[in-house]
Every structure is written in structure tokens, then in C-alpha cells.
Amino acid sequence: MLRKLKQRWNVTSNTQFWLILITFTITGSLSAKISRPFCDYIGLDFNNLHPILAWTLRLIVILPIYQITLLIVGTLLGQFRFFWAFEKKMLGIRPKKIENPQEQIEEKDSKKTTQIHN
Numbered sequence: 001m002l003r004k005l006k007q008r009w010n011v012t013s014n015t016q017f018w019l020i021l022i023t024f025t026i027t028g029s030l031s032a033k034i035s036r037p038f039c040d041y042i043g044l045d046f047n048n049l050h051p052i053l054a055w056t057l058r059l060i061v062i063l064p065i066y067q068i069t070l071l072i073v074g075t076l077l078g079q080f081r082f083f084w085a086f087e088k089k090m091l092g093i094r095p096k097k098i099e100n101p102q103e104q105i106e107e108k109d110s111k112k113t114t115q116i117h118n
Contacts (some may be wrong), residue, residue, distance in 0.1 A: 008081070019077045027073050038065065067091075082095040 002017070011017045039046070039061055046054040067087055074083030 011082075016082075019079050020074075020082060023070065023074045023077050023083065024081060027066060027070045030073070031062050031069050034069070035062045036063050083111065 006012070007019050009017075009020065011020065035058060039058065044057060044061070046058065049057070067090075070083055071080070071087060074080055
């Protein structure tokens with residue numbers, strides 16, 4: 001199971017793998033801890049709400065806190081690149097495909113050469 005996770009995350013080092021797991025652990029607990037005072041600060045009183053509505057609102061509050069905390073904790077543990085890519089993937093942000101300008105030039109030149117010979 002651990003080997004599959006390492007392959008999925010493209011991680012080769014056991015140290016990096018454990019740092020990533022520790023980051024997820026700390027982030028989950030810390031986000032839940034931070035969300036309560038934040039909800040109190042903005043005036044969300046879960047005691048007077050229907051349980052389903054209360055949990056829905058709490059999850060809506062926790063999600064951005066979790067994402068910010070994930071980057072902070074990941075950075076502190078030296079795993080910023082991994083978690084920045086993870087965040088972009090989680091949010092559905094795909095990196096733009098950057099084409100190599102040299103390859104474009106060579107491709108154009110080969111097309112011109114092919115057209116000249118035909």
C-alpha cells in the first residue's frame with residue numbers, strides 16, 4: 001500500500017514520503033483547531049443550527065483554512081513543491097503546456113525542407 005502511494009505521488013525517498021504523511025496529519029488537526037475560533041469570530045453559532053447545516057457550514061469554513069495550512073506546514077517541512085502541485089490538482093488548476101521554442105523552430109524548418117523537396 002505504501003509503495004502504491006509513493007508511486008502515485010511520484011516520491012522516491014522514504015523520508016519525503018513520511019514528511020508528506022506528517023504534513024497531512026498536522027494539517028488536518030490544525031485546521032479543525034483553527035476553524036472553531038474563526039467560526040466564533042465571524043459569529044457562527046453551531047448550537048442553534050440544524051446539525052446538517054452546521055456541519056456543512058463548518059466544512060465550508062475548514063476547506064480554505066485547510067488549503068492554506070497545508071501549504072504553510074508543507075513549506076515548514078520542506079515539501080512546498082509537492083503540496084503546491086497537490087493544491088493545484090485538488091483545485092482543478094492544470095498547468096499550461098509550455099512548448100519548447102527550439103522544438104517549434106526545428107519543426108518549422110523540417111516542414112520547409114519537406115515542402116522544398118516535394
